[in-house]
Amino acid sequence: QSALTQPASVSGSPGQSITISCSGTSSDVGAYNYVSWYQQHPGKAPKLMIHDASNRPSGVSNRFSGSKSGNTASLTISGLQAEDEADYYCNSYTSSSTYVFGTGTKVTVL
């Protein structure tokens, strides 16, 4: 099972919006709505930000939103803030009844 493809890095200025893509196949992202996104700050455990492609857990800022179209999922961060600087990973359930993570994206706030 190959990792989902994410851009290595995305950057933006405070207040701007950025979008991180997560490209998979018809056997993972395209097959299920079980796509989730995780934020990881250095030295910390990952934190769930989006589940089921577009649902935000309670306690997560509404500046974070998710979507999915075909084999590609996306995470958008609006009103970028310094605290959003972190690594972000997508994850999908697969037709082999496994999980697969994305390659990860480092978000830099300029």
Place this chain on the structure above:
Amino acid sequence: EVQLVESGGGLVQPGRSLRLSCAASGFTFGDYAMHWVRQAPGKGLEWVSGITWNSGSIAYADSMKGRFTISRDNAKNSLYLQMNSLRDEDTALYYCAKDIGLAEFRYLDYWGQGTLVTVSS
């Protein structure tokens, strides 16, 4: 409060074995699927293995099949990972993570802080 505390990591020689444990509290452990996820130093997240609530369904990443065995003891609120024939590339921080699903995998809502496994001669 949900807590997942991993243990059992350490320095091990290539070819040897290690057993990781994850102690869960703050939720009804037997009602959820559980997983192991690892992260090599400076690298991304890699899903290792998952197990449904009653151990009825178990899955592994291809590179771990045949070497790693996941198991759980619902009476002890514990998750385990038996790792055999360890290789240098198994060096990583191993996280225990809780799934929101019972008999299926949906997403990971809680993570432990991880236990470090270093494979080196």
